[in-house]
Amino acid sequence: MQKFRRIGILTSGGDAPGMNACYRAAARCCLARGIEVYGIYEGYKGLIYDNMKLVTSPMDVNNLISKSGTVLYTDRCVEFKTEEGMQKAIAVCKKNNIDGIIAIGGDGTFRGATDLSVRGIPTIGIPGTIDCDITATDYTIGFDTALNTVLSMVDRLRDTCESHARCDVVEVMGNWSGNIALYSGIAVGAIAIAIKELPFDEEKAIEDIKKARAAGKRSFIVIISEGLKGYAEPFAKRIQEQTGVETKFARLAHVQRGGTPTLKDRLVATKMGVEAVDQLLDGKSNIVICEVDGKITTCDIGKALRVDRLFKGKCTPEEIAAFDPEEKKWMDARCEKVLNDMKKLYDIAYEVK
Numbered sequence: 001m002q003k004f005r006r007i008g009i010l011t012s013g014g015d016a017p018g019m020n021a022c023y024r025a026a027a028r029c030c031l032a033r034g035i036e037v038y039g040i041y042e043g044y045k046g047l048i049y050d051n052m053k054l055v056t057s058p059m060d061v062n063n064l065i066s067k068s069g070t071v072l073y074t075d076r077c078v079e080f081k082t083e084e085g086m087q088k089a090i091a092v093c094k095k096n097n098i099d100g101i102i103a104i105g106g107d108g109t110f111r112g113a114t115d116l117s118v119r120g121i122p123t124i125g126i127p128g129t130i131d132c133d134i135t136a137t138d139y140t141i142g143f144d145t146a147l148n149t150v151l152s153m154v155d156r157l158r159d160t161c162e163s164h165a166r167c168d169v170v171e172v173m174g175n176w177s178g179n180i181a182l183y184s185g186i187a188v189g190a191i192a193i194a195i196k197e198l199p200f201d202e203e204k205a206i207e208d209i210k211k212a213r214a215a216g217k218r219s220f221i222v223i224i225s226e227g228l229k230g231y232a233e234p235f236a237k238r239i240q241e242q243t244g245v246e247t248k249f250a251r252l253a254h255v256q257r258g259g260t261p262t263l264k265d266r267l268v269a270t271k272m273g274v275e276a277v278d279q280l281l282d283g284k285s286n287i288v289i290c291e292v293d294g295k296i297t298t299c300d301i302g303k304a305l306r307v308d309r310l311f312k313g314k315c316t317p318e319e320i321a322a323f324d325p326e327e328k329k330w331m332d333a334r335c336e337k338v339l340n341d342m343k344k345l346y347d348i349a350y351e352v353k
């Protein structure tokens with residue numbers, strides 16, 4: 001079994017509340033097992049340019065459990081995608097006695113983790129993104145905090161909509177996933193929710209608003225996922241034209257990525273951070289830590305990336321035809337489960353609108 005001297009921890013891609021809690025947990029877990037840690041700045045870029053901080057005591061990651069953003073900073077490093085960039089990163093790992101990496105982020109981060117793993121640096125991914133858009137896992141760090149941020153923002157919009165008898169069409173984040181829209185839409189009592197994964201009946205939504213207005217309802221919230229590129233703002237105009245209800249448009253954007261992590265995000269971040277260290281020390285590499293049916297588990301990164309591409313409709317027919325039949329069965333079942341879970345929520349949202 002490999003002896004680990006130092007483990008590097010980095011955050012990469014879009015930041016997410018709870019990334020610091022995860023870094024803290026993984027770092028403290030390493031220290032407790034007699035392994036030093038490098039906190040690597042700005043994701044893979046810090047690995048290429050040797051920009052990192054040695055963590056030798058639990059005090060070095062003190063009070064990070066509640067801290068927003070990522071103290072390690074983040075980046076979407078284009079240079080790391082080149083062979084030259086990767087070789088520079090590997091040379092820096094060797095120079096600094098880094099025997100393994102924990103990379104916290106989304107799908108782009110996991111592609112980088114694979115690149116390191118196959119070049120001899122054992123690397124483990126942890127899902128950290130507000131979008132909850134990694135198909136292999138039910139949960140990603142930051143999702144709950146982002147949802148609570150959306151709730152508090154939209155509740156405020158509701159206040160003013162109610163005063164003025166208006167409708168507000170709110171676009172929430174999620175480039176590749178409607179999860180933020182779906183969960184928050186239910187929790188704010190939206191009259192309609194539109195996401196890219198499931199069909200949306202625009203005419204029905206407009207009729208629902210008309211009927212509810214006729215029954216005396218003053219305020220309306222419509223939640224649209226960012227994934228339906230450019231749909232929300234023109235839809236707000238159509239609602240106003242066709243229902244006569246004055247309608248505003250709001251894009252919540254990056255405010256959703258900030259803020260103090262909620263209990264759930266701190267807890268999941270801590271569990272996943274500890275699991276990543278355990279897995280690495282157990283000789284595992286090229287895996288992503290997942291939460292499935294409430295249990296922390298792992299998935300091969302290649303498999304996780306493939307099922308993700310399949311679910312998001314990014315695979316070519318040639319790619320699909322070349323999938324291993326056993327793995328394809330698992331992928332189909334996973335995609336079906338994820339979509340069914342979304343459908344169930346969508347139906348509930350529709351029932352109680």
Ligand code: F6P
Pocket residue numbers: 014015129130131173174175176226257
């Ligand atoms: O963190 C994920 C995400 O918020 C997406 O929903 C969004 O499209 C994207 O990041 C935007 O990130 P950035 O502006 O940092 O490129």
